[in-house]
Amino acid sequence: MDRGFLVTLSTMLLLMASLLLVQSSQKAGRNSERAVLDAQAIDSAAYEFDDMAWDLNAMLGPQINISRNSSESNITFTEQLPQSDYSSLLSNYSSFIANYSNWINTNITLNFSGILNGTLLVFSNGLQYDRNATAVRVYASNAGTNASAYELSISSNDYRNIESINNINSMQSGAVKLMVHYSDLNGSIEAIGTFDPNSVASYSVSYTGDPASAIMIRVGNFSGSSGSIAVEQTGFLQVGLNLTARGSWNGSLAYAYNANMNYSQLNVTKNDLLWVGRH
Amino acid sequence: MRGFVITLDSIIALILAISLIIIVGSPVLRVRPSAWSDAQVKRISMDFLTILDKSGALTRAVGQNSSSEIIYFMSTESSSLCMKVRLSGSNGYLLSAEKSGCSGEGTRVFLSRRTFVSGSNFYTAELRTWER
Numbered sequence: 001m002d003r004g005f006l007v008t009l010s011t012m013l014l015l016m017a018s019l020l021l022v023q024s025s026q027k028a029g030r031n032s033e034r035a036v037l038d039a040q041a042i043d044s045a046a047y048e049f050d051d052m053a054w055d056l057n058a059m060l061g062p063q064i065n066i067s068r069n070s071s072e073s074n075i076t077f078t079e080q081l082p083q084s085d086y087s088s089l090l091s092n093y094s095s096f097i098a099n100y101s102n103w104i105n106t107n108i109t110l111n112f113s114g115i116l117n118g119t120l121l122v123f124s125n126g127l128q129y130d131r132n133a134t135a136v137r138v139y140a141s142n143a144g145t146n147a148s149a150y151e152l153s154i155s156s157n158d159y160r161n162i163e164s165i166n167n168i169n170s171m172q173s174g175a176v177k178l179m180v181h182y183s184d185l186n187g188s189i190e191a192i193g194t195f196d197p198n199s200v201a202s203y204s205v206s207y208t209g210d211p212a213s214a215i216m217i218r219v220g221n222f223s224g225s226s227g228s229i230a231v232e233q234t235g236f237l238q239v240g241l242n243l244t245a246r247g248s249w250n251g252s253l254a255y256a257y258n259a260n261m262n263y264s265q266l267n268v269t270k271n272d273l274l275w276v277g278r279h
Numbered sequence: 280m281r282g283f284v285i286t287l288d289s290i291i292a293l294i295l296a297i298s299l300i301i302i303v304g305s306p307v308l309r310v311r312p313s314a315w316s317d318a319q320v321k322r323i324s325m326d327f328l329t330i331l332d333k334s335g336a337l338t339r340a341v342g343q344n345s346s347s348e349i350i351y352f353m354s355t356e357s358s359s360l361c362m363k364v365r366l367s368g369s370n371g372y373l374l375s376a377e378k379s380g381c382s383g384e385g386t387r388v389f390l391s392r393r394t395f396v397s398g399s400n401f402y403t404a405e406l407r408t409w410e411r
Contacts, residue, residue: 004288011292018300033314040318047325051393054332058396089399096369096401100394103403 041268048108048263052097053274056257059089060120062131064255066277072148072248075127081231081239082134087116106265114258122258122273125249130223137223137230138245144197144226146247149177152231153242156184156215158207165203165217168193176227177246178219195219197227213237254278317389320360324391324408327356331364331393337404338397341366346376353378361385363407368400385409 063078090112101108121129127145130137139145165182168191176197182189182205195201200220207213213235222228233239256273263270331337336348346364353362353376361381366373389408394401 004285007285007289008292011296015296015300036314036318040321043318043322043325047329047393050329051332055394055396055401058338059399092399093396093401097394100392100403104392 041266044106044265045263045268045270048106049261049270049272049274052108052110052261053257053276055093056259056274057276059093060086060115060257062120062129064121064277066253066255068253072246073253074244074246075123075253076242076244077129077136077138078242079131079136079240081136081233081237081241083131085133090115106263109262111260111262114260119258121255124252124254125247127245128258134234135230135232136241136243137228138243139223139225139228139230141225145228145245146249147176147197147227147229147245148248149179149244149246150219150229151179151181151244151246152217152229153181154183154215154217154231155240156205156207157238158209158213159185161206161208161211163189163203163205165189165191165205167191168203171195171201176219178229180217197221207235207237210235210237215239252278317387320408320410321389321391323356323360324362324389324406325393327352327362327408328391328393328404328406331404332395337366337395337402340376341368341373341397341400341402344374346374349376350379359411361409361411365405365407366402367405368402373402381411385411 061079065074065076065078067074067076094110094112097108097110118130118132119128120131122141123129125146126140126143128139128141130139138147138150163182165180166189168178168180171178171193174194174196177194178192180189180191180203182191184205184207198221200218200222202219203217205215214233215237216230216232216234218228218230218232220226220228222230229243229245231239231241231243254275255277256275259274261270261272261274331349331352334352336352340346340349349364353364356362356378360378361384362378363375363381363384364377365375384407387409391406391408393404393406395404396402
């Protein structure tokens with residue numbers, strides 16, 4: 001009788017131990033699955049930021065190409081001037097995203113005030129790219145750009161009258177190299193020179209078709225930033241431009257649209273600029 | 280008599296043991312879809328939509344009112360996955376595309392969505408993915 005009781009007791013204890021083992025294994029499995037689901041929620045936030053950033057890229061441009069090697073980086077902006085007013089487009093997009101975020105059970109809000117105030121892009125190396133209807137500007141918000149060269153290709157659809165772009169060829173004493181490839185209905189001008197990043201120099205072209213039309217290139221120290229460059233268009237000209245900024249900026253080079261996005265879903269909250277590319 | 284009791288006791292204990300093992304073991308032995316595998320399918324779906332958007336395939340699809348390029352992209356994905364894409368604009372449904380050989384839907388469908396812009400028009404792409 002005692003022997004049978006011992007066998008039953010030991011069987012029960014063995015089963016209890018198995019039960020506890022299974023319970024603990026199931027709990028570990030559930031915790032692991034919860035960790036995966038939490039990570040998935042963070043993943044979703046990252047995909048939404050990427051989605052909105054790419055939408056802005058499609059709506060606003062410009063086309064940007066970044067190339068790097070061990071010693072220097074080139075950032076190229078391909079742009080058209082004049083630009084149409086995009087405030088209503090951004091407003092419509094905000095409404096569209098508000099509906100979309102309701103649909104996918106998230107809370108997404110976008111703040112475009114930075115872009116509407118003129119600064120379209122910000123870079124991780126401190127560079128900023130400003131654009132309004134008639135001008136673009138590359139500068140650094142709180143220091144110099146540290147650019148070693150700018151290469152600018154400009155084309156316009158008019159006959160030129162007076163130009164001072166050729167004067168760039170006689171500027172050879174500055175630290176920042178400036179190359180301009182200019183073309184219009186009269187033909188092309190190639191100019192290579194240098195400029196002092198701490199002073200200001202301007203070069204312009206005026207036109208015969210519409211006396212009010214002009215292109216102005218400004219380089220040097222303005223907007224509180226040394227080594228800056230700006231291109232401005234006036235009148236009814238159509239201007240295509242390709243601007244490359246070259247420098248030995250270290251570290252990873254990323255850029256974002258100067259728009260703030262706030263995303264929240266369940267316990268995941270993310271507030272950031274809309275980063276487009278990292279190189 | 281004593282031997283009979285011991286034998287009976289052992290048989291009862293054995294039956295009890297086997298029953299408990301079956302009860303305890305069944306949720307473990309049951310084949311369940313893993314969260315890791317789900318997460319992987321979800322990520323493949325999101326990446327697929329991202330590729331469609333960034334390659335311009337979505338914009339071209341609404342511009343040309345044709346799903347052929349999307350179907351081509353689908354055919355490059357793993358054969359174990361089935362996919363169906365539906366594009367909508369402000370006026371509702373525009374077009375859809377389904378991976379070849381994937382009629383109907385599986386029991387576990389993963390839903391991914393992405394917005395895209397063409398000119399000044401805004402669209403949404405909805406992707407349903409399931410394992411064959």
